[in-house]
Amino acid sequence: MPPAESPFQEHLHTNYVPTDAEIDELRADLQQHEAELVRLDALICDLTARRDRIQAHVDPHRALISYPRRLPPDIIGEIFLACLPAEGYPKLNSREAPLLLGQICGLWRSIALGTPIGLGTVTVPYGIRLRNTETVPCRGSW
Structure with a gap:
């Protein structure tokens, strides 16, 4: 799910200097998105480990039915x-x-x-x- 559009969209990639209140708002937004990134990284790590375990099972079993083995x-x-x-x-x-x-x-x-x-x-x-x-x-x- 893509993040909601930023209320600061028009200020991105400019020289705009946010106010103190906007900085607090930006920090809260960043904290939320960074927490989601950490969660997703952990999920990716878990899924990668799971995939590697499954692949380690599949590869030797697939080799058993390979055509060169049956020639x-x-x-x-x-x-x-x-x-x-x-x-x-x-x-x-x-x-x-x-x-x-x-x-x-x-x-x-x-x-x-x-x-x-x-x-x-x-x-x-x-x-x-x-x-x-x-x-x-x-x-x-x-």
Whole structure:
């Protein structure tokens, strides 16, 4: 419910100086509206906490009925294959397929590891860069 129109509406955003009696009237009006703001803030806080509790219940339950959860492993494997680079081999990088996909859950990890060309063939860097200029070969340690 919007507040009633102020009797001082015509003086707002001007250089008007209220009288002492008007100041008392303004203070009483402000006190009433500020009390309502405090009440509304408390209500918002309570409603937000209630919403968070309900959301914490809904999210995991919604995940149980998600479509990806119900996909057969062979379809997930095909999706994983489609995520691989079109040319060359996948990189050994946790931010790219197939390693990224294997971080989702245990089932996806086993699918990623068991999918042909998943982790069977990856590009492994053969040197380690130190200070952006020096390269140390790693082949000997393999």
